[in-house]
Amino acid sequence: MPARHLARPAVAPRRRAAAAGSGVLALLLLAVGLALAPAPAAAAAATSMLRLAQLSPDQGDLELTVSSVANPDDTVLIAALGYGELSDYRTVEAGDYVIATRPAGSTEPPMVSKTISVQPGATTTVATVGPRAEGAVTSFTDDLTAPEPTQARVRVINAAPPATQLDVRGPSGEQIAGSLALGAAGPYTTLAPGETRLSVGPAGAPAAELPVTLNANEVSSIVLTSGDGGLKARVVVDAGGPSVVPPGPVHAGFGGAAIEAGPYRAMSSTVLVVLAAAAALMSARFARSR
Amino acid sequence: MTAVSGLLGTPPPWPLGLVTAVLAGVLLWSVTARLRLRPESRAASTAVYACCALLVELSTADGVDGRAALLLAAGGMFAAAGRRRSLLAALACAAAVALAPVVAVGVLVLLGMMALRKDLLTRFPVVVRRLTGVAAIAAAAGVAALLARAQAGPAVPVGVLVVLGSCALLIGGASWLRLPWLRPPVAAVGALVLCQFLPGPDLDAVLPAAAGLAVLAAVLTEEHHALFARPVLVGAVMVGVVATALLVPAVPLPVTPSPVADVAPVPARPAESQVDAVSITIPRLDLSGPLDELGVAGDGELLAPDDPARAGWYSGGVVPGDRGPAIVGGHVDSRSGPGVFFALRSLRPDDLVEITRSDGKVARFSVTRVRQVAKEQFPTAAVYGPTPRPELRLITCGGLFDRTARSYTDNVVVEAVAV
Numbered sequence: 188m189p190a191r192h193l194a195r196p197a198v199a200p201r202r203r204a205a206a207a208g209s210g211v212l213a214l215l216l217l218a219v220g221l222a223l224a225p226a227p228a229a230a231a232a233a234t235s236m237l238r239l240a241q242l243s244p245d246q247g248d249l250e251l252t253v254s255s256v257a258n259p260d261d262t263v264l265i266a267a268l269g270y271g272e273l274s275d276y277r278t279v280e281a282g283d284y285v286i287a288t289r290p291a292g293s294t295e296p297p298m299v300s301k302t303i304s305v306q307p308g309a310t311t312t313v314a315t316v317g318p319r320a321e322g323a324v325t326s327f328t329d330d331l332t333a334p335e336p337t338q339a340r341v342r343v344i345n346a347a348p349p350a351t352q353l354d355v356r357g358p359s360g361e362q363i364a365g366s367l368a369l370g371a372a373g374p375y376t377t378l379a380p381g382e383t384r385l386s387v388g389p390a391g392a393p394a395a396e397l398p399v400t401l402n403a404n405e406v407s408s409i410v411l412t413s414g415d416g417g418l419k420a421r422v423v424v425d426a427g428g429p430s431v432v433p434p435g436p437v438h439a440g441f442g443g444a445a446i447e448a449g450p451y452r453a454m455s456s457t458v459l460v461v462l463a464a465a466a467a468l469m470s471a472r473f474a475r476s477r
Numbered sequence: 478m479t480a481v482s483g484l485l486g487t488p489p490p491w492p493l494g495l496v497t498a499v500l501a502g503v504l505l506w507s508v509t510a511r512l513r514l515r516p517e518s519r520a521a522s523t524a525v526y527a528c529c530a531l532l533v534e535l536s537t538a539d540g541v542d543g544r545a546a547l548l549l550a551a552g553g554m555f556a557a558a559g560r561r562r563s564l565l566a567a568l569a570c571a572a573a574v575a576l577a578p579v580v581a582v583g584v585l586v587l588l589g590m591m592a593l594r595k596d597l598l599t600r601f602p603v604v605v606r607r608l609t610g611v612a613a614i615a616a617a618a619g620v621a622a623l624l625a626r627a628q629a630g631p632a633v634p635v636g637v638l639v640v641l642g643s644c645a646l647l648i649g650g651a652s653w654l655r656l657p658w659l660r661p662p663v664a665a666v667g668a669l670v671l672c673q674f675l676p677g678p679d680l681d682a683v684l685p686a687a688a689g690l691a692v693l694a695a696v697l698t699e700e701h702h703a704l705f706a707r708p709v710l711v712g713a714v715m716v717g718v719v720a721t722a723l724l725v726p727a728v729p730l731p732v733t734p735s736p737v738a739d740v741a742p743v744p745a746r747p748a749e750s751q752v753d754a755v756s757i758t759i760p761r762l763d764l765s766g767p768l769d770e771l772g773v774a775g776d777g778e779l780l781a782p783d784d785p786a787r788a789g790w791y792s793g794g795v796v797p798g799d800r801g802p803a804i805v806g807g808h809v810d811s812r813s814g815p816g817v818f819f820a821l822r823s824l825r826p827d828d829l830v831e832i833t834r835s836d837g838k839v840a841r842f843s844v845t846r847v848r849q850v851a852k853e854q855f856p857t858a859a860v861y862g863p864t865p866r867p868e869l870r871l872i873t874c875g876g877l878f879d880r881t882a883r884s885y886t887d888n889v890v891v892e893a894v895a896v
Binding site for chain 1 (some may be wrong): 773776777778779781782785791793794795799800801802804806807808809810811812816818852855857858861862863864865866872873874878883884885888894
């Protein structure tokens with residue numbers, strides 16, 4: 188039969204073998220390609236966040252400047268807050284910052300300043316505490332970890348002078364915070380969502396019943412303020428999410444553009460890879476023997 | 478006769494389709510023998526065919542339907558055997574076209590090339606023959622364009638298109654006769670580069686295409702002296718035609734439908750929410766379209782949109798632009814081709830996603846993370862957990878498709894924060 192093949196000029200066997208070899212190499216590539224898993228996901232960068240809480244009843248509206256120690260030009264302004272209010276979070280780079288407060292809209296030098304260190308990925312609340320004369324700035328770390336999807340996660344912040352030591356109890360009498368100092372934040376507690384009542388009062392004294400409304404899948408700070416009407420509780424949502432969390436994954440594909448899984452895939456791949464490899468190897472052998 | 482009608486009737490289930498495709502490959506080996514191609518060229522062209530079949534088998538949900546390929550390979554046998562059996566060959570080709578209209582593309586190209594190569598219409602004037610050849614190839618391009626436009630057409634994997642298109646380029650390109658040893662790597666690299674610009678297939682689909690191309694280029698390296706000789710030409714185009722026939726997917730294996738899909742969506746919408754998400758734009762993916770509302774099934778699971786071509790937002794959750802993670806879901810594919818979120822996994826950090834709301838506001842988000850997670854380990858807390866700022870989650874399917882469960886193994890989750 189060879190005599191009946193196409194008439195052609197002689198080709199160096201080495202080149203022929205190299206060409207056939209490249210075919211085999213290509214098939215190896217194919218096998219490697221099929222074995223490759225999808226590219227690993229890109230990792231998320233840890234962002235740090237900062238916000239201001241205005242917990243001084245007699246200081247009026249305050250604004251906060253946050254200046255990076257490493258780069259003083261990098262200054263963020265968190266604007267105008269009334270008593271008992273918390274600002275939205277601002278994203279900042281991790282590092283040391285000088286925090287300064289001043290009346291909203293003024294250009295006068297800061298009343299109070301403090302240096303804080305922001306950790307990578309940390310969420311921090313900076314609070315102005317106490318009356319103007321002895322005002323101070325404090326900070327506490329917020330934990331925005333998700334609660335159980337059907338639960339609400341809360342903590343209490345005492346911003347109600349002159350109450351220096353407050354006990355806070357939940358609807359069924361469980362302690363949410365004990366002996367909470369002025370300007371301090373209590374630990375996080377999980378509560379059932381919905382309308383509920385907190386009992387708040389100095390240790391050993393009669394407690395006030397304060398209504399609060401909590402939503403599922405939310406992390407909140409309950410800020411206790413004092414005023415003409417006595418103690419008030421104000422719910423500030425730190426982090427919110429859907430109140431109904433669908434369980435499990437999402438089935439969003441019909442397979443029309445899919446790479447198939449399961450035993451069929453392995454079987455069919457094997458059959459075809461063997462066919463392709465056998466043909467390529469034969470090609471190489473014929474080429475070498477010529 | 479029942480065998481014949483069975484062959485032409487309902488598409489075969491998965492394993493039979495693959496067996497038929499393998500048979501077609503064996504027959505193709507005989508066709509190239511009849512064409513008196515050299516053994517190494519025959520073997521290499523069979524390798525190209527097997528690569529194509531593998532590509533189709535792996536990149537379509539329902540696998541290979543080898544019937545059209547088998548008919549075409551048989552047609553090639555008849556045609557190579559002599560003029561008297563040309564009628565049988567024509568009948569086999571017609572049956573293959575009836576089974577799979579996409580085959581017409583390859584057959585028309587083959588006829589056009591044969592006319593141009595003086596293998597057809599030999600008694601007609603040269604002008605008529607050449608015009609016919611050009612017309613046939615133009616008609617093939619027209620049919621291909623029509624099939625590509627019609628959404629109901631076959632799901633053509635991009636990788637296979639790359640293989641076939643590059644085959645045509647290689648056969649037609651007479652300019653690279655020098656440095657033959659460079660051709661296989663150049664062809665493979667070319668295919669890889671080309672696929673980089675196409676959304677969707679990753680290395681898994683691109684590498685087989687590159688491998689097939691490299692094998693073909695290896696053959697052509699050997700054969701360049703006789704590149705335009707009739708048997709080589711016919712053999713090469715035959716491989717292309719038969720591979721085209723593989724593009725018709727087989728029917729899926731029968732499965733019990735999942736009960737979840739049959740449950741009517743439960744509106745999970747909070748009454749107080751007034752604002753809707755109206756449309757989504759992802760410039761990087763060239764994606765822009767309206768948003769449906771997503772509900773949850775009776776068991777609470779989030780339902781994907783009914784229409785694979787449209788994305789939807791979970792209206793029982795957070796409105797995009799409000800505090801918390803807003804959820805937008807979309808199908809990765811339909812039964813016949815890519816869905817709205819097919820290219821979602823190719824998003825990268827810092828890519829922009831815009832959601833237009835019914836109050837006129839446009840919520841703008843910047844992608845922070847793209848990840849593929851196993852459905853058994855779906856990160857519910859990371860997806861739905863509370864966040865201090867407005868965020869966005871785009872969800873679709875990914876990973877491998879389990880043909881028996883008719884479900885993907887993974888979810889692709891894109892996390893984005895408001896900017």
